[in-house]
Amino acid sequence: MSNRNSSVDEKRLSLRAVLGEDVVLTQADDMRRYCTDWHGDVTSGAVAVIRPRTTMDIQAAVRACGALGLAIVPQGGNTGLVLGATPDQPDHQVVLTLERMNRIRSIDSDDFSAVVEAGCVLAELKDAIAEKGMFFPLALGAQGSCRIGGNVSTNAGGINVLRYGMTRELVLGLEVVLPDGSVFDGLSTLRKDNRGLDLKQLFIGAEGTLGIITAVSVKLTPYPDHVATALLALGSLDNAITLYRRARRDCCDLMSAFEFMPPLALTLAQEAMPDLPIPLSPQYQAYVLMEISGSGLVDIDDLMQRFLEGVMADGLVVDGTIASSQTQARNLWLIREGMNEGQAKRGSHMRTDISVSLSQLASFVADAEAAVLGALPDCISVSYGHVGDGNVHLNVLPPAGLTPDERLDRIYEAKKVVNVVIDRYQGSISAEHGIGRLKRDDFDQRVSDTKRNLLVAIKKAIDPDLLFNPHCQINLDATFCKPA
Template identity: 65%
Template sequence: MQEADMASYCRDWHGDVEASAIAVLRPANTEEVAHCVKTCSQLGLSIVPQGGNTGLVLGGIPDAPASQVVLSLERMSRIRHIDAEDFSAVVDAGCILEVLKDAVAEQGLFFPLSLGAQGSCHIGGNVSTNAGGINVLRYGMTRDLVLGLEVVLPDGSVLNLLRTLRKDNRGIDLKQLFIGAEGTLGIVTAVAIKLFPQPLQVETALLGLHSLDDAIALYRRARYECCDLLSAFEFMPPLAFDLAIEAMPELVMPLEAGAPAYVLMEVSGSGRVDVRALLEGFLEAVMEEGLVIDGTMASTKAQSAQLWSFREGMNEGQAKRGLHLRTDVSVPLSKLAAFVHDTSAALTLALPECESLAYGHVGDGNVHLNVLPPASYGLQERQRVIATGKKIINEWIDRYDGSISAEHGIGRLKLADFEARLPAAQRRVLEGLRQVINPAGLMNPRCILSDASSPESAV
């Protein structure tokens, strides 16, 4: 592979970071992955595993070009089998998430992991980063959807845990060690996943509210009154719609009067429950009470898709604004509104020339609090904004006993911030696991944990 062909494997999704590597390896099956790992071990080369390269924390981007190879799973895209009676499937790690979702839907089944990058991200990458998405409040993180794994260990041996059992209490659940490990303990090559009946009724509503506090109050009501059928609940400020329209000018704001805050919610189900009547009754009650001041319900799949286009489009709009601060944090749900208020005020005070944007998955306490510099800012000014904004946000996260990474992972981008907050006992356990499973430090070094003993530490 020529250097020009390698470029896309060494550049992050947003194009903010460009690197290089000795080579890009593209095995087609588990045996070839094992052979690659053994060969790299013999040569003393470090491996950076990579899925669809849609990660946001540089966990799949090399950082030592003289001693690293990228191992891409893109050729391992096979769906091994779908078992409708068992509500399970087994797929290669390189299977694109959207391809998997479409394949199981043809058999009346549903895989609930839903991400903006689902058209290009891989299921193996989803597992390795414990991806979240919009359906976490109902179905959980990726961790909750995995039944079994196949993993190539750092010595090239294959650990086969591809079981589809729902209950298996034979000691420690080893597969959990590799979920969210970001390729530092081994390379996930296949995944056994949990499936659900395909929701036959999906109802989507965009609602205008007075504040984030009201959005959280609405969520609590919805959790009780819409029961377990509430599948998504997203908070968006007015700026989100401006950004979405900047990226997708064909979008038309569906609500006439501007509101200080918005919620995009979805209720879904199958069987004999009338989901639309349930949502209509719920919305009628909260609008009469004044909790919701405006709203619209999608009457067709196309209208529902357009409402969701605003949620996805605002990410594209932010990208068009150039290099900016992107965060992925979480706090207890009961503290979310106060955290956003306090942190946003601190950002405005320190960076009055910038726009801050808070949005996210209200139902699980996850908020993306981003900072957008003015268009006129150059690289150095943008880097200053990012450093200042990150420091402020992390300080408030600490005050609210939250997490600096709710769903994106640690990778290399958040390594220093993670280690600065890592309790000694937790570090000992993590380092002990790595020492036992990846003693040579060749598997994705300096991802999640720094390693002074890794071959590149002197590079």
């Protein structure tokens, strides 16, 4: 085997010899889609793309890359938004994709659990579980492409966090290949297990910096065969927060989603999907997409009807519609998804992923949008997100007709302006997307010395040679790196 000082071509030959021609891609055209981020904004390169089929394949790949001095960037569905799965050193990194490790190993309805390989597409997992009368509640716009290992590695959020929690709350156990090629076998489905530290938590949200997740055991719930979905119009975002508090009280834990959108959301959705029916006028100040769901003896439709009668009688909701079929419910959710596509059609723009305390969400949006308007009066702010967990996506759209460099200048300035407001509210620059490479410098500026020391100590203990995703999440001190 070639050593660390071998050329890129020699390292490629060595990888193919050890792992097999079918496992290793080295041609630029074959590797391009693995080296380009989800939005197509960034394209890099890699020494190779490794496509293992088994955990043992990954062990062999990790050991081979370690011997060659190659860092590994693990990749699931490549749907991340912060460049966490995009290589940034083409001559020193490989991409290891989990796409071939996509088996569902087991579904146990009596145990309310499933064990699935990391490369399984989220939507396919949800469908297979639904066939067994069970439900896996993680729900994302990219669920037709994202993979469960990536969801776990980024601690993905989505629309059902309000009721079911982040991905972390849905994980019972993990199988992980470590930087030395050994395997942490923690695929237990036990709900209670106090035998020392819960080591799986180290890898959830770590974005592939500590280990490569190869399989996951997940928590299931009964399938919610009764679902009521409503699109509601309100006079202000403050009213949306009041409505949320009321819904939490009246609908209790049966409320599974509560999303807020601005009036521009309806316009953007129609720009992206001209044939999509928009049941409400875009004349109101705020919109809420609300869903309650359950199974068994609960009358969900009656609960939604009685709740809306009360809040409309009180003047809290000024207009609205309840889906009368699954198709209508799907169309209401397409407004939320189409809004994102509509923004993309207007060109590159600033995307944020912010969390603040629930009580401050409305005032944060008002202050942040005012700050953007003051600094960039020709740009448009689009704020939307998950009321129940304080997660705001405050995006900024530059005007049409700018050059690419001018758009980048607007985006950079908008980020600085919004980050100042986030800091004032003691919020987070990443609610659910992760840090990756895109937010690494912003994170680095805000992390305390104590937290930084802990993060570096954990990385040094598990991955002293910086084999796994070394430029992701946190800037590591140069003295940490061992010479090649």
